[in-house]
Amino acid sequence: MTGEAHSQDVQGVMRDIGARARASAHALGLASTEAKNRALTSAAASIRARAPDIIAANARDLEAAEKAGATKANLDRLMLDEKRIEGVARGVEDIAALPDPVGRLLATFERPNGLRIERVATPLGVVGVIYESRPNVTADAGALCLKAGNAVILRGGSDSFHSSTLIHQCLVEGLRAANLPEAAIQLVPTRDRAAVGEMLRGLDGNIDVIVPRGGKSLVARVQDEARVPVFAHLEGIVHVYVDAAADLDMAKAILRNAKLRRTGICGAAETLLVDRAAATTHLAPLVKILLDEGCEVRGDDAVRAADPRATAATEADWSTEYLDAIISAKVVDGLDAAMDHIERYGSHHTDCIITQDEGRAERFLREVDSAIVLHNASTQFADGGEFGFGAEIGIATGRMHARGPVGLEQLTSFKYRVRGSGQLRP
Amino acid sequence: MTGEAHSQDVQGVMRDIGARARASAHALGLASTEAKNRALTSAAASIRARAPDIIAANARDLEAAEKAGATKANLDRLMLDEKRIEGVARGVEDIAALPDPVGRLLATFERPNGLRIERVATPLGVVGVIYESRPNVTADAGALCLKAGNAVILRGGSDSFHSSTLIHQCLVEGLRAANLPEAAIQLVPTRDRAAVGEMLRGLDGNIDVIVPRGGKSLVARVQDEARVPVFAHLEGIVHVYVDAAADLDMAKAILRNAKLRRTGICGAAETLLVDRAAATTHLAPLVKILLDEGCEVRGDDAVRAADPRATAATEADWSTEYLDAIISAKVVDGLDAAMDHIERYGSHHTDCIITQDEGRAERFLREVDSAIVLHNASTQFADGGEFGFGAEIGIATGRMHARGPVGLEQLTSFKYRVRGSGQLRP
Numbered sequence: 148m149t150g151e152a153h154s155q156d157v158q159g160v161m162r163d164i165g166a167r168a169r170a171s172a173h174a175l176g177l178a179s180t181e182a183k184n185r186a187l188t189s190a191a192a193s194i195r196a197r198a199p200d201i202i203a204a205n206a207r208d209l210e211a212a213e214k215a216g217a218t219k220a221n222l223d224r225l226m227l228d229e230k231r232i233e234g235v236a237r238g239v240e241d242i243a244a245l246p247d248p249v250g251r252l253l254a255t256f257e258r259p260n261g262l263r264i265e266r267v268a269t270p271l272g273v274v275g276v277i278y279e280s281r282p283n284v285t286a287d288a289g290a291l292c293l294k295a296g297n298a299v300i301l302r303g304g305s306d307s308f309h310s311s312t313l314i315h316q317c318l319v320e321g322l323r324a325a326n327l328p329e330a331a332i333q334l335v336p337t338r339d340r341a342a343v344g345e346m347l348r349g350l351d352g353n354i355d356v357i358v359p360r361g362g363k364s365l366v367a368r369v370q371d372e373a374r375v376p377v378f379a380h381l382e383g384i385v386h387v388y389v390d391a392a393a394d395l396d397m398a399k400a401i402l403r404n405a406k407l408r409r410t411g412i413c414g415a416a417e418t419l420l421v422d423r424a425a426a427t428t429h430l431a432p433l434v435k436i437l438l439d440e441g442c443e444v445r446g447d448d449a450v451r452a453a454d455p456r457a458t459a460a461t462e463a464d465w466s467t468e469y470l471d472a473i474i475s476a477k478v479v480d481g482l483d484a485a486m487d488h489i490e491r492y493g494s495h496h497t498d499c500i501i502t503q504d505e506g507r508a509e510r511f512l513r514e515v516d517s518a519i520v521l522h523n524a525s526t527q528f529a530d531g532g533e534f535g536f537g538a539e540i541g542i543a544t545g546r547m548h549a550r551g552p553v554g555l556e557q558l559t560s561f562k563y564r565v566r567g568s569g570q571l572r573p
Numbered sequence: 574m575t576g577e578a579h580s581q582d583v584q585g586v587m588r589d590i591g592a593r594a595r596a597s598a599h600a601l602g603l604a605s606t607e608a609k610n611r612a613l614t615s616a617a618a619s620i621r622a623r624a625p626d627i628i629a630a631n632a633r634d635l636e637a638a639e640k641a642g643a644t645k646a647n648l649d650r651l652m653l654d655e656k657r658i659e660g661v662a663r664g665v666e667d668i669a670a671l672p673d674p675v676g677r678l679l680a681t682f683e684r685p686n687g688l689r690i691e692r693v694a695t696p697l698g699v700v701g702v703i704y705e706s707r708p709n710v711t712a713d714a715g716a717l718c719l720k721a722g723n724a725v726i727l728r729g730g731s732d733s734f735h736s737s738t739l740i741h742q743c744l745v746e747g748l749r750a751a752n753l754p755e756a757a758i759q760l761v762p763t764r765d766r767a768a769v770g771e772m773l774r775g776l777d778g779n780i781d782v783i784v785p786r787g788g789k790s791l792v793a794r795v796q797d798e799a800r801v802p803v804f805a806h807l808e809g810i811v812h813v814y815v816d817a818a819a820d821l822d823m824a825k826a827i828l829r830n831a832k833l834r835r836t837g838i839c840g841a842a843e844t845l846l847v848d849r850a851a852a853t854t855h856l857a858p859l860v861k862i863l864l865d866e867g868c869e870v871r872g873d874d875a876v877r878a879a880d881p882r883a884t885a886a887t888e889a890d891w892s893t894e895y896l897d898a899i900i901s902a903k904v905v906d907g908l909d910a911a912m913d914h915i916e917r918y919g920s921h922h923t924d925c926i927i928t929q930d931e932g933r934a935e936r937f938l939r940e941v942d943s944a945i946v947l948h949n950a951s952t953q954f955a956d957g958g959e960f961g962f963g964a965e966i967g968i969a970t971g972r973m974h975a976r977g978p979v980g981l982e983q984l985t986s987f988k989y990r991v992r993g994s995g996q997l998r999p
């Protein structure tokens with residue numbers, strides 16, 4: 148088992164990884180855009196060149212997962228073929244093409260005494276990424292962190308151990324080609340779960356932020372146990388509120404897209420709220436379009452009266468993220484009741500109002516306290532790519548530092564540069 | 574002892590305070606600029622009107638502190654007279670006069686599909702402030718948090734319990750006058766130290782960030798124990814590097830100001846680094862100006878050779894924050910050696926280069942990884958007021974969210990508002 152550390156060494160191995168990451172972070176923060184891009188394009192070339200090796204490694208992972216009784220969905224998430232590997236390589240090149248977030252001038256001001264102050268973007272330092280079966284995260288997360296000048300410690304799922312190891316080798320080849328420190332992108336070389344615990348404790352202060360990518364139980368564990376900041380969302384209990392002044396055709400199209408385009412992503416709608424003032428005209432057609440497409444609707448009395456195929460919602464439904472073709476639905480007494488419901492049951496991820504009334508739309512956009520609030524557009528736009536960030540490492544619902552899609556900008560910090568000509572403080 | 578809770582109730586009292594803060598935060602985040610400013614100007618008026626009561630309460634605090642053997646410096650920090658109370662009231666009015674940071678448009682972009690996306694500033698939520706003897710922090714921190722739309726939980730030093738209680742009453746009168754929730758600014762009503770522990774555990778998720786204001790032991794305890802983000806700096810090991818190309822007169826003036834204007838603040842210089850190439854011309858005059866003004870100089874051999882009044886520095890001196898009329902001093906082999914020294918011994922707070930060489934200045938500004946890096950200006954400018962932030966709640970050396978002076982801007986978070994016209998995700 149190539150290079151896999153023995154269980155008893157885990158703490159030592161991890162501490163060493165942390166120390167090497169920190170030692171490389173300073174040089175990485177000062178690396179030129181050209182060097183970082185060279186590393187990324189070289190890595191993409193390696194990924195393409197070594198596709199057969201990656202597929203062979205992936206076959207080992209798939210075989211082991213199948214033996215262990217993985218579900219079909221899990222096997223599909225794990226599987227890499229020529230086409231997917233090409234997608235991974237192109238994703239790395241896309242990140243090379245994004246503007247360098249380091250050194251951006253965030254603010255500039257001159258003081259009455261002539262001091263010129265600039266706030267400039269700097270890297271965060273060392274990012275820890277803990278993810279589950281998709282091996283492509285190895286490349287995505289490694290490339291994003293590198294472009295933002297951060298060292299990264301990747302802890303992939305044990306399922307994808309061999310695939311991730313190969314992809315990681317390609318990233319290191321890219322770093323080498325650009326003369327950047329190899330410790331800039333490290334993959335934890337053991338499947339021992341104790342490694343995750345070590346990362347959550349911060350590796351002696353050598354991890355600045357942790358990004359978990361995976362299911363709710365992984366995120367919950369990371370949020371509970373991490374002693375360092377975490378960029379994440381636990382769940383997306385996403386609401387679509389159809390106001391009395393909604394255009395019915397638009398509401399139907401948006402609701403269908405928001406719920407059913409892909410049901411397993413965090414921006415998928417989970418609860419439909421319909422204004423009582425529009426219930427007679429809008430409720431039945433909205434519920435019908437979902438039911439007709441095979442979506443289960445769990446509703447209150449009004450919803451069940453509108454379409455008898457709807458089943459009864461329980462209190463638990465209002466705070467359930469189905470990630471499936473199921474929706475909870477309810478009639479509410481206008482905008483304030485809708486916002487109260489969202490405040491009470493929501494997860495501050497993404498929420499949407501559909502209305503032609505600008506005043507109510509503006510109130511919703513102002514007052515709903517979620518990372519992303521939308522007016523007349525599908526909640527499935529909750530995505531860094533759709534926001535134009537080029538790529539994202541995840542979506543955060545915390546209020547500190549990063550919120551919404553976490554792209555290159557949120558993977559940076561800042562500092563102040565002050566230029567004087569001998570100024571003394573009075 | 575008015576309203577002071579009994580020790581055994583502390584957990585219950587604190588949980589209740591947390592719940593009330595959270596319950597008020599939503600309304601506070603939506604409060605108009607006018608309402609917040611009315612609360613602040615009314616609070617300032619109350620502080621002025623109740624100055625005699627505040628002085629009487631302060632007398633009780635002073636008496637108790639004297640009995641407990643407080644130092645003269647501590648008693649001075651604690652003392653409030655007419656003039657200082659006027660300063661406190663004016664500080665609150667100054668914060669009312671600052672622009673409202675909530676609702677600021679931080680970025681705006683339109684996507685090819687016509688979605689218009691805005692990033693707008695929102696409050697952080699609930700801020701916990703833990704401070705020591707200066708009772709004026711009650712007003713400063715309360716006012717800053719209110720202006721940024723945050724609820725705040727203030728835990729003042731036990732020394733200033735009665736003074737802070739009176740000042741807090743004035744802030745609450747201001748909230749009442751503006752019809753804002755009284756729980757927006759709460760003062761912990763007990764001197765029991767267990768209350769601090771409760772705050773550090775986050776009061777059931779009802780504190781979003783903690784700001785410690787006080788000495789190193791307080792900050793160290795908060796950083797060690799807090800389970801929520803902390804805006805703070807542990808210490809300011811501030812360097813002044815005098816380059817070969819420094820103008821000697823400027824270097825003398827800046828060094829004198831940086832070290833001696835006030836020795837007890839975090840932006841005070843603690844270490845002088847002199848380029849070996851300038852040692853024969855610059856070192857003796859720089860050391861002399863400090864020694865002549867009564868500053869102790871602890872130096873390496875070159876420094877002691879330059880002026881026999883200098884004593885020998887030990888290894889510990891390079892990482893000591895004196896906060897006193899003492900400086901460590903050393904000759905280094907040029908810019909790179911200076912930056913290496915700063916990286917090794919510094920605290921990433923504030924560091925300065927003095928040089929007429931633009932190239933070296935730019936390298937220093939780019940490569941030194943501190944919250945504030947200065948060229949040809951005194952390090953004592955490390956202050957939110959001097960940066961034009963109007964006021965600051967502290968200076969942070971962390972890399973997440975807030976760094977450098979923490980003013981109104983850093984007391985906010987953000988969210989994305991997305992305006993569409995029926996867009997569906999393909």
